[in-house]
Amino acid sequence: MNASPLQPAQTQDAPAGTTLYGGVTSRRVTVRDLAKAKRNGERWAMLTAYDALTAGVFDEAGIPVLLVGDSAGNCHLGYETTVPVTMDQMVMLSAAVVRGTKRALVVADLPFGSYQESPAQALHNAARLMKEAGVQAVKLEGGERSARTIELLVDAGIPVMAHIGLTPQSVHAFGGYPVQGRGDEAAHRLLRDAKAVQQAGAFAVVLEAVPAELAAQVTEHSAIPTVGIGGGPGTDAQVLVWTDFAGMTAGRVPKFVKQYANLRATLAQAATEFAADVREGTFPGPEHSFS
Ligand code: KIV
Numbered sequence: 001m002n003a004s005p006l007q008p009a010q011t012q013d014a015p016a017g018t019t020l021y022g023g024v025t026s027r028r029v030t031v032r033d034l035a036k037a038k039r040n041g042e043r044w045a046m047l048t049a050y051d052a053l054t055a056g057v058f059d060e061a062g063i064p065v066l067l068v069g070d071s072a073g074n075c076h077l078g079y080e081t082t083v084p085v086t087m088d089q090m091v092m093l094s095a096a097v098v099r100g101t102k103r104a105l106v107v108a109d110l111p112f113g114s115y116q117e118s119p120a121q122a123l124h125n126a127a128r129l130m131k132e133a134g135v136q137a138v139k140l141e142g143g144e145r146s147a148r149t150i151e152l153l154v155d156a157g158i159p160v161m162a163h164i165g166l167t168p169q170s171v172h173a174f175g176g177y178p179v180q181g182r183g184d185e186a187a188h189r190l191l192r193d194a195k196a197v198q199q200a201g202a203f204a205v206v207l208e209a210v211p212a213e214l215a216a217q218v219t220e221h222s223a224i225p226t227v228g229i230g231g232g233p234g235t236d237a238q239v240l241v242w243t244d245f246a247g248m249t250a251g252r253v254p255k256f257v258k259q260y261a262n263l264r265a266t267l268a269q270a271a272t273e274f275a276a277d278v279r280e281g282t283f284p285g286p287e288h289s290f291s
Contacts, residue, residue: 020044020064028136029064029105031159031203038225038236046227046239050076050093052100054242059101066101067139067161067239068094070109070169075243082168085111087125094133107161108135112169115140119152126158139206141167143193147200154201162197165190165231166209177254179230181210194218194226206239207231209256230256 019033020042037044048069049055055066069075072093073085094108108129115122126138137159140146150160165180181190190210197205204225207215212232219226219235228235244253247262277283 021062025103028101028103031105031137034065034105034204034225038223044225044237046237047245048072048075048239048241048243049097049100050242052096055097055100055104055106058242059104063104065237066097066104066106068097068106068108068133068135069139069241070111071241073111075241075249081171082109083112083171085109087111087114087128090114091128091133094129094135098134105137106135107137107139108133110138110140115146115149119149122149123152123156123158126153126160127156130158137161137203139163141169143190144196147196150197150200150202160200160202161204161206161227162200162202163206163208164193164197165207168208177209179209179211181214187211187214190214191218191221194222198222198224204237207235209254230254 019036019040020029021044024033034044036042044064046065046067047058047063048071049058049066050068050072058066068090070082070085070090072089073079073082076093077085077089079085090108090111094106097108098106110122110125110129114125122140129135129138138153139161140149141163142149143162143164146162150162153160166174166177168177171177181187190207191214194205194207202224204227205218205222206227206229207218208228209230210218212234215226215228215231216234225236227237227239229239229241240257241249243249244257245260247259248264248267250264253259274283
Protein backbone atom coordinates (compact mmCIF):
# COMPACT_ATOMS: atom_id res chain seq x y z
CA MET A 1 0.00 0.00 0.00
CA ASN A 2 1.28 3.49 -0.86
CA ALA A 3 1.81 5.90 2.03
CA SER A 4 -0.91 8.56 2.04
CA PRO A 5 0.24 12.18 1.62
CA LEU A 6 -0.70 12.76 5.26
CA GLN A 7 1.61 9.98 6.42
CA PRO A 8 4.96 10.34 4.67
CA ALA A 9 7.27 7.34 5.04
CA GLN A 10 9.55 9.12 7.52
CA THR A 11 6.80 9.39 10.13
CA GLN A 12 5.84 5.72 9.98
CA ASP A 13 6.78 3.33 12.74
CA ALA A 14 9.84 1.10 12.51
CA PRO A 15 9.24 -2.66 12.35
CA ALA A 16 7.85 -4.21 15.54
CA GLY A 17 10.35 -4.55 18.35
CA THR A 18 13.06 -2.40 16.71
CA THR A 19 11.89 1.09 17.46
CA LEU A 20 14.72 2.63 19.43
CA TYR A 21 17.75 0.34 19.35
CA GLY A 22 18.78 -1.25 16.08
CA GLY A 23 15.72 0.29 14.40
CA VAL A 24 15.27 3.77 12.98
CA THR A 25 18.56 5.38 11.96
CA SER A 26 17.65 7.66 9.06
CA ARG A 27 15.59 10.21 10.97
CA ARG A 28 15.12 11.54 14.48
CA VAL A 29 13.36 9.47 17.12
CA THR A 30 9.81 10.74 17.65
CA VAL A 31 7.30 10.71 20.47
CA ARG A 32 5.44 8.04 18.49
CA ASP A 33 8.53 5.81 18.69
CA LEU A 34 8.54 6.28 22.47
CA ALA A 35 4.84 5.40 22.70
CA LYS A 36 5.55 2.28 20.69
CA ALA A 37 8.48 1.38 22.94
CA LYS A 38 6.10 1.59 25.92
CA ARG A 39 3.65 -0.76 24.20
CA ASN A 40 6.48 -3.18 23.36
CA GLY A 41 8.05 -3.03 26.80
CA GLU A 42 11.31 -1.70 25.28
CA ARG A 43 13.38 0.15 27.89
CA TRP A 44 15.46 3.16 26.84
CA ALA A 45 18.12 5.52 28.10
CA MET A 46 18.15 9.31 28.24
CA LEU A 47 21.14 11.53 29.04
CA THR A 48 21.45 15.25 29.54
CA ALA A 49 23.60 17.25 27.11
CA TYR A 50 24.51 20.92 27.11
CA ASP A 51 26.71 21.33 24.03
CA ALA A 52 27.12 20.06 20.47
CA LEU A 53 30.28 18.05 21.13
CA THR A 54 29.04 15.75 23.90
CA ALA A 55 25.55 15.58 22.37
CA GLY A 56 27.16 14.28 19.17
CA VAL A 57 29.01 11.57 21.11
CA PHE A 58 25.79 10.40 22.82
CA ASP A 59 23.86 10.57 19.54
CA GLU A 60 26.44 8.37 17.81
CA ALA A 61 26.29 5.97 20.77
CA GLY A 62 22.57 5.54 20.07
CA ILE A 63 21.04 7.35 23.04
CA PRO A 64 17.52 7.95 21.66
CA VAL A 65 16.52 10.94 23.81
CA LEU A 66 18.75 13.82 24.94
CA LEU A 67 17.60 16.29 27.54
CA VAL A 68 18.97 19.82 27.59
CA GLY A 69 18.27 19.95 31.30
CA ASP A 70 18.27 23.12 33.34
CA SER A 71 20.74 21.05 35.39
CA ALA A 72 23.05 22.97 33.03
CA GLY A 73 22.84 25.56 35.81
CA ASN A 74 24.76 23.53 38.39
CA CYS A 75 26.49 21.05 36.04
CA HIS A 76 27.71 23.32 33.25
CA LEU A 77 27.34 27.01 34.07
CA GLY A 78 28.71 27.11 37.62
CA TYR A 79 25.53 28.04 39.53
CA GLU A 80 24.61 26.28 42.77
CA THR A 81 21.09 25.29 41.64
CA THR A 82 18.93 25.30 38.51
CA VAL A 83 17.03 28.38 39.70
CA PRO A 84 19.14 31.13 38.00
CA VAL A 85 19.03 29.54 34.52
CA THR A 86 17.41 31.86 31.95
CA MET A 87 15.46 31.29 28.74
CA ASP A 88 18.25 32.85 26.67
CA GLN A 89 20.75 30.37 28.15
CA MET A 90 18.41 27.44 27.48
CA VAL A 91 17.89 28.55 23.87
CA MET A 92 21.65 28.82 23.29
CA LEU A 93 22.49 25.43 24.87
CA SER A 94 19.54 23.68 23.19
CA ALA A 95 20.43 25.02 19.74
CA ALA A 96 23.95 23.62 20.18
CA VAL A 97 22.60 20.18 21.15
CA VAL A 98 20.27 20.15 18.14
CA ARG A 99 23.17 21.13 15.84
CA GLY A 100 25.34 18.34 17.26
CA THR A 101 22.79 15.55 16.72
CA LYS A 102 21.04 13.77 13.87
CA ARG A 103 18.95 11.04 15.45
CA ALA A 104 18.11 11.78 19.08
CA LEU A 105 14.84 13.38 20.10
CA VAL A 106 15.99 16.59 21.80
CA VAL A 107 13.93 17.75 24.79
CA ALA A 108 14.66 21.12 26.42
CA ASP A 109 13.73 22.20 29.94
CA LEU A 110 11.62 25.27 30.50
CA PRO A 111 13.68 26.98 33.23
CA PHE A 112 12.37 28.31 36.53
CA GLY A 113 10.13 31.35 36.05
CA SER A 114 9.56 30.75 32.34
CA TYR A 115 6.19 28.94 32.59
CA GLN A 116 4.66 29.31 36.08
CA GLU A 117 3.17 32.77 35.53
CA SER A 118 0.52 31.67 33.03
CA PRO A 119 -0.09 29.10 30.31
CA ALA A 120 0.40 31.94 27.81
CA GLN A 121 3.89 32.61 29.19
CA ALA A 122 4.64 28.88 28.92
CA LEU A 123 3.46 28.80 25.31
CA HIS A 124 5.58 31.82 24.40
CA ASN A 125 8.73 30.29 25.89
CA ALA A 126 8.12 26.73 24.67
CA ALA A 127 7.66 28.15 21.17
CA ARG A 128 11.00 29.96 21.51
CA LEU A 129 12.73 26.67 22.31
CA MET A 130 11.13 25.03 19.30
CA LYS A 131 11.56 27.88 16.80
CA GLU A 132 14.91 29.37 17.86
CA ALA A 133 16.68 26.23 19.15
CA GLY A 134 14.90 23.60 17.03
CA VAL A 135 14.13 21.15 19.84
CA GLN A 136 11.39 18.58 19.30
CA ALA A 137 9.86 18.70 22.80
CA VAL A 138 9.96 20.59 26.08
CA LYS A 139 9.95 19.50 29.70
CA LEU A 140 8.45 21.28 32.69
CA GLU A 141 8.13 20.51 36.39
CA GLY A 142 4.93 19.85 38.33
CA GLY A 143 2.02 17.42 38.32
CA GLU A 144 -1.52 18.59 39.05
CA ARG A 145 -0.31 22.19 39.39
CA SER A 146 1.07 22.17 35.82
CA ALA A 147 -1.69 20.16 34.13
CA ARG A 148 -3.48 23.16 32.60
CA THR A 149 -0.20 24.45 31.15
CA ILE A 150 0.67 21.03 29.71
CA GLU A 151 -2.78 20.87 28.11
CA LEU A 152 -2.33 24.23 26.42
CA LEU A 153 1.12 23.37 25.06
CA VAL A 154 -0.06 19.99 23.80
CA ASP A 155 -3.08 21.65 22.14
CA ALA A 156 -0.65 23.98 20.40
CA GLY A 157 1.25 20.99 18.99
CA ILE A 158 4.16 20.99 21.45
CA PRO A 159 5.16 17.61 22.87
CA VAL A 160 5.60 17.90 26.64
CA MET A 161 7.60 15.72 29.00
CA ALA A 162 6.40 16.19 32.58
CA HIS A 163 8.61 15.98 35.69
CA ILE A 164 7.21 14.98 39.10
CA GLY A 165 8.52 13.74 42.44
CA LEU A 166 11.61 15.74 43.36
CA THR A 167 11.42 18.85 41.19
CA PRO A 168 14.79 20.65 41.54
CA GLN A 169 13.40 24.10 40.66
CA SER A 170 11.58 23.91 44.03
CA VAL A 171 14.83 23.30 45.94
CA HIS A 172 14.26 26.27 48.24
CA ALA A 173 10.66 25.21 48.99
CA PHE A 174 11.79 21.63 49.70
CA GLY A 175 14.76 22.87 51.76
CA GLY A 176 17.12 20.63 49.78
CA TYR A 177 16.65 17.54 47.63
CA PRO A 178 14.65 15.10 49.79
CA VAL A 179 13.21 11.83 48.47
CA GLN A 180 9.52 12.32 47.57
CA GLY A 181 6.49 10.03 47.84
CA ARG A 182 7.33 8.44 51.18
CA GLY A 183 4.26 7.70 53.29
CA ASP A 184 0.67 7.11 52.18
CA GLU A 185 -0.33 10.72 51.64
CA ALA A 186 2.77 11.61 49.61
CA ALA A 187 2.46 8.41 47.58
CA HIS A 188 -1.15 9.20 46.72
CA ARG A 189 -0.14 12.73 45.73
CA LEU A 190 2.49 11.32 43.36
CA LEU A 191 -0.03 8.91 41.81
CA ARG A 192 -2.46 11.84 41.33
CA ASP A 193 0.32 13.92 39.73
CA ALA A 194 1.19 11.10 37.33
CA LYS A 195 -2.45 10.71 36.35
CA ALA A 196 -2.91 14.47 35.89
CA VAL A 197 0.04 14.91 33.51
CA GLN A 198 -0.98 11.88 31.48
CA GLN A 199 -4.55 13.19 31.17
CA ALA A 200 -3.19 16.61 30.20
CA GLY A 201 -1.42 14.98 27.24
CA ALA A 202 2.23 14.67 28.31
CA PHE A 203 4.08 12.10 26.16
CA ALA A 204 6.34 10.94 29.04
CA VAL A 205 6.94 11.71 32.69
CA VAL A 206 10.17 11.95 34.68
CA LEU A 207 9.96 10.48 38.21
CA GLU A 208 12.79 11.87 40.30
CA ALA A 209 13.90 10.56 43.71
CA VAL A 210 10.92 8.41 44.63
CA PRO A 211 10.89 4.99 46.29
CA ALA A 212 11.45 2.20 43.75
CA GLU A 213 8.22 0.41 44.63
CA LEU A 214 6.15 3.55 44.09
CA ALA A 215 7.87 4.35 40.76
CA ALA A 216 7.11 0.80 39.60
CA GLN A 217 3.47 1.24 40.66
CA VAL A 218 3.19 4.53 38.73
CA THR A 219 4.78 2.85 35.69
CA GLU A 220 2.35 -0.05 35.82
CA HIS A 221 -0.63 2.31 35.82
CA SER A 222 0.81 4.73 33.28
CA ALA A 223 -0.02 4.65 29.57
CA ILE A 224 2.93 6.97 28.83
CA PRO A 225 6.61 6.12 29.39
CA THR A 226 8.01 6.85 32.84
CA VAL A 227 11.62 8.03 32.99
CA GLY A 228 13.30 7.34 36.30
CA ILE A 229 16.14 9.17 38.01
CA GLY A 230 16.48 7.79 41.50
CA GLY A 231 13.29 5.79 40.93
CA GLY A 232 14.73 2.27 40.94
CA PRO A 233 14.63 -0.28 38.12
CA GLY A 234 10.87 -0.42 37.51
CA THR A 235 10.46 2.59 35.18
CA ASP A 236 10.26 2.41 31.38
CA ALA A 237 13.36 4.55 30.86
CA GLN A 238 16.28 5.87 32.90
CA VAL A 239 17.90 9.30 32.75
CA LEU A 240 21.21 10.44 34.20
CA VAL A 241 22.94 13.81 34.18
CA TRP A 242 25.91 13.31 31.86
CA THR A 243 28.49 14.96 34.10
CA ASP A 244 27.45 12.55 36.90
CA PHE A 245 27.44 9.36 34.83
CA ALA A 246 30.79 10.18 33.20
CA GLY A 247 32.56 11.06 36.45
CA MET A 248 33.00 14.79 35.67
CA THR A 249 31.20 15.99 38.79
CA ALA A 250 33.40 17.26 41.63
CA GLY A 251 32.69 15.78 45.07
CA ARG A 252 29.81 13.53 46.06
CA VAL A 253 27.20 12.38 43.57
CA PRO A 254 23.68 11.28 44.55
CA LYS A 255 23.11 7.65 45.63
CA PHE A 256 21.20 6.88 42.40
CA VAL A 257 24.14 7.72 40.13
CA LYS A 258 26.27 4.98 38.60
CA GLN A 259 29.57 6.36 37.27
CA TYR A 260 30.44 4.71 33.95
CA ALA A 261 33.72 6.59 33.50
CA ASN A 262 36.10 8.84 35.41
CA LEU A 263 36.55 11.68 32.94
CA ARG A 264 37.44 14.22 35.62
CA ALA A 265 40.53 12.22 36.61
CA THR A 266 41.42 11.52 32.98
CA LEU A 267 41.24 15.21 32.01
CA ALA A 268 43.11 16.33 35.13
CA GLN A 269 45.88 13.81 34.36
CA ALA A 270 46.10 15.03 30.75
CA ALA A 271 46.31 18.68 31.88
CA THR A 272 48.98 17.85 34.47
CA GLU A 273 51.10 16.00 31.88
CA PHE A 274 50.72 18.84 29.36
CA ALA A 275 51.86 21.41 31.94
CA ALA A 276 54.84 19.23 32.93
CA ASP A 277 55.89 18.79 29.27
CA VAL A 278 55.72 22.57 28.71
CA ARG A 279 57.74 23.30 31.86
CA GLU A 280 60.38 20.71 30.91
CA GLY A 281 60.55 21.83 27.26
CA THR A 282 59.55 18.38 25.91
CA PHE A 283 56.46 19.78 24.20
CA PRO A 284 56.30 20.73 21.41
CA GLY A 285 58.76 18.22 19.93
CA PRO A 286 59.95 18.17 16.31
CA GLU A 287 56.87 16.12 15.30
CA HIS A 288 54.62 18.98 16.45
CA SER A 289 56.72 21.75 14.84
CA PHE A 290 56.88 23.19 11.30
CA SER A 291 60.17 23.39 9.42
O1 KIV B 1 17.60 19.19 34.42
C1 KIV B 1 17.78 17.96 34.42
O2 KIV B 1 18.87 17.47 34.16
C2 KIV B 1 16.65 17.12 34.74
C3 KIV B 1 16.94 15.67 34.97
C4 KIV B 1 17.39 15.50 36.36
C5 KIV B 1 15.76 14.82 34.67
O3 KIV B 1 15.56 17.58 34.86
